[in-house]
Amino acid sequence: MPTVRFQSGEMVMGRWPGSNLYYEVKVLRFSPKSQLYTVIYKDGTELELKDQDIKSATGFRTRSRSRSRSRSPARRRSRSRSPARITRRSSSRTAAVAAAAAITESTPNSRRDAKLKDVLEVRLKPLVGGPKTLIIFLFVGAYFWLLFLPAWVLFLLLQVTLVDPSLANFPPPLPPLETLFDGQALGIVLLWTLFQALLYILPVGKLSEGMPLRTGERLKYRTNGFFAIVVSAVAVAAAVYQGVDLTYIHSNFLQLAVASFLGSFLLSVYLYVRSRYVPPDQLALGGNSGNVVYDFFKGHELNPRIKNFDLKFFCEMRPGLIGWCVINFAMALAEMQEQHLEAPSHAMILVNLFQLLYVVDGLWNEEAILTTMDLMHDGFGFMLAFGDLVWVPFTYSLQAYYLVTHPNPLGLPALIAIVAIKLLGFYIFRMSNSQKNAFRRNPSDPKLAHLKTIPTATGKSLLVSGWWGVVRHPNYLGDLIMALAWSLPCGFSHLLPWYYMIYFIILLVHRNSRDMSECRRKYGSAWDEYCQTVRYRIIPGIY
Numbered sequence: 001m002p003t004v005r006f007q008s009g010e011m012v013m014g015r016w017p018g019s020n021l022y023y024e025v026k027v028l029r030f031s032p033k034s035q036l037y038t039v040i041y042k043d044g045t046e047l048e049l050k051d052q053d054i055k056s057a058t059g060f061r062t063r064s065r066s067r068s069r070s071r072s073p074a075r076r077r078s079r080s081r082s083p084a085r086i087t088r089r090s091s092s093r094t095a096a097v098a099a100a101a102a103i104t105e106s107t108p109n110s111r112r113d114a115k116l117k118d119v120l121e122v123r124l125k126p127l128v129g130g131p132k133t134l135i136i137f138l139f140v141g142a143y144f145w146l147l148f149l150p151a152w153v154l155f156l157l158l159q160v161t162l163v164d165p166s167l168a169n170f171p172p173p174l175p176p177l178e179t180l181f182d183g184q185a186l187g188i189v190l191l192w193t194l195f196q197a198l199l200y201i202l203p204v205g206k207l208s209e210g211m212p213l214r215t216g217e218r219l220k221y222r223t224n225g226f227f228a229i230v231v232s233a234v235a236v237a238a239a240v241y242q243g244v245d246l247t248y249i250h251s252n253f254l255q256l257a258v259a260s261f262l263g264s265f266l267l268s269v270y271l272y273v274r275s276r277y278v279p280p281d282q283l284a285l286g287g288n289s290g291n292v293v294y295d296f297f298k299g300h301e302l303n304p305r306i307k308n309f310d311l312k313f314f315c316e317m318r319p320g321l322i323g324w325c326v327i328n329f330a331m332a333l334a335e336m337q338e339q340h341l342e343a344p345s346h347a348m349i350l351v352n353l354f355q356l357l358y359v360v361d362g363l364w365n366e367e368a369i370l371t372t373m374d375l376m377h378d379g380f381g382f383m384l385a386f387g388d389l390v391w392v393p394f395t396y397s398l399q400a401y402y403l404v405t406h407p408n409p410l411g412l413p414a415l416i417a418i419v420a421i422k423l424l425g426f427y428i429f430r431m432s433n434s435q436k437n438a439f440r441r442n443p444s445d446p447k448l449a450h451l452k453t454i455p456t457a458t459g460k461s462l463l464v465s466g467w468w469g470v471v472r473h474p475n476y477l478g479d480l481i482m483a484l485a486w487s488l489p490c491g492f493s494h495l496l497p498w499y500y501m502i503y504f505i506i507l508l509v510h511r512n513s514r515d516m517s518e519c520r521r522k523y524g525s526a527w528d529e530y531c532q533t534v535r536y537r538i539i540p541g542i543y
């Protein structure tokens, strides 16, 4: 029978999962069944830790003489401002390894107190109002978003059918409830999802490795998204050639959205139920609050899989994303029908091509998604399932839907300017995402040898020059510029086609601050140093 080394209420040092950083935590309880301690961090985060990830505060010492010297608070402060602290890549790995080794338990202990203080310096930022306020806020938030998000999609889809989709026409007339559900639409959504699932499991294309998990394991993903969109395009073209009327999508948009919503809801229920039975090391950090609604919404399991079929990866990259392009194409056909055109309008062609490029690029570089926040850190629950299967296909296609009945002729100068904006955004977006992805996959890549980095205590480094030295999220900047180019073809008569741009600013500002606090937790003072060097978050000189 293993002994329980730590008692409830005891203050100990808990390792932050996936890193070598130890924080002061309070033991809440021990579960004899799972052999895990539930501990609470200073910011109110509760985690379950294994026995080997907990050290008694008194036995917490350092091994590294030099590191301990250089990280004394005064020294650290001066170092962090010094440019010498930022290393060229050739030396950064050694520094990172040293840093990683430094913050461990062990050896003689004359420097113990200093070290403890030093490590605690990378402490979690205390939350204003304390954990209880935060928890209530989060729970209420989950209830709110759970109801608000579907209602908002319904609102947008009703607005876009209006001749004058302005806020003055609020609320839009609601069709009879029984017309919202349609068996045929449900069948089409199911067939489409199964078709995408079939393409996903075909043994075609590369097997890519994900980032190391907390257990050190690396999952394999079939990254054949480009193949999937090419086959889908051929299948759709063949269907149209055979006389299938794709404008059905335009005339039954609401029914298709409702069917997708039902699918995403059932999937989320399944995800929640199965998350209750998986071992703790497969759970996401967060989403395990014990509150059913919050956990259902946020997602509990990090990488839910049925054998090798990764549900999160599949949903994020396939049915919704490729479906979005099919919807756009259907809108182009609907526009020709409605406005008696022989070819789609210039505005419609731009919107279709721009968004197609975005999706094809995402699928071509599918491996890069494995280093994004959603794949690495977030649990899979209603928020992402709904986002992937309903939000993306049915709200990202609103510009194309809008153009079906709201023509906006474009002159040549406008066309050229819009294309230039799109290309600029795309260039920034692609280059920055590829640079980070290449660096995370192989920090010793010779192509990146010219870049400066900051070592962190986790062993990973942060890029501090190149794209990631311009702003802290150059990929968001490129994405926002592209979003501008998607709205411009629709003109300025209504706010609705600008909805994506507005939503995207909010989403990315929020993601940016979420990511900042996550990185602050992971990297501590190295992150502060990065932020001091790279001062702006998304827009150079402005934000």
Ligand SMILES: NC(=O)C1=CN([C@@H]2O[C@H](COP(=O)(O)OP(=O)(O)OC[C@H]3O[C@@H](n4cnc5c(N)ncnc54)[C@H](OP(=O)(O)O)[C@@H]3O)[C@@H](O)[C@H]2O)C=CC1
Binding pocket: 371, 372, 373, 374, 429, 433, 436, 439, 440, 460, 461, 462, 463, 464, 468, 472, 473, 475, 476, 479, 507, 511, 515, 518, 519, 530
């Ligand atoms: N169209 C849409 O609806 C959406 C599009 N996107 C796009 O998806 C892409 C991915 O976005 P997202 O997942 O939010 O975030 P990022 O791809 O920017 O990933 C953030 C992570 O990158 C790592 N990182 C941060 N700074 C550095 C640095 N200086 N050097 C090295 N690594 C660093 C950190 O992870 P770690 O250190 O752990 O590796 C951090 O957590 C973006 O291009 C975004 O625009 C995102 C959301 C919605």
Ligand SMILES: CC(C)=CCC[C@@H](C)[C@H]1CC=C2C3=C(CC[C@@]21C)[C@@]1(C)CC[C@H](O)C(C)(C)[C@@H]1CC3
Binding pocket: 149, 316, 317, 321, 358, 359, 361, 362, 363, 369, 372, 374, 383, 384, 386, 387, 388, 391, 392
């Ligand atoms: C309001 C709500 C329900 C939010 C959920 C957010 C999701 C819609 C987005 C979170 C991250 C996303 C990404 C893409 C689509 C939107 C979601 C799922 C993405 C797949 C689009 C294509 C890009 O090339 C991308 C692969 C970089 C991108 C990754 C993030």
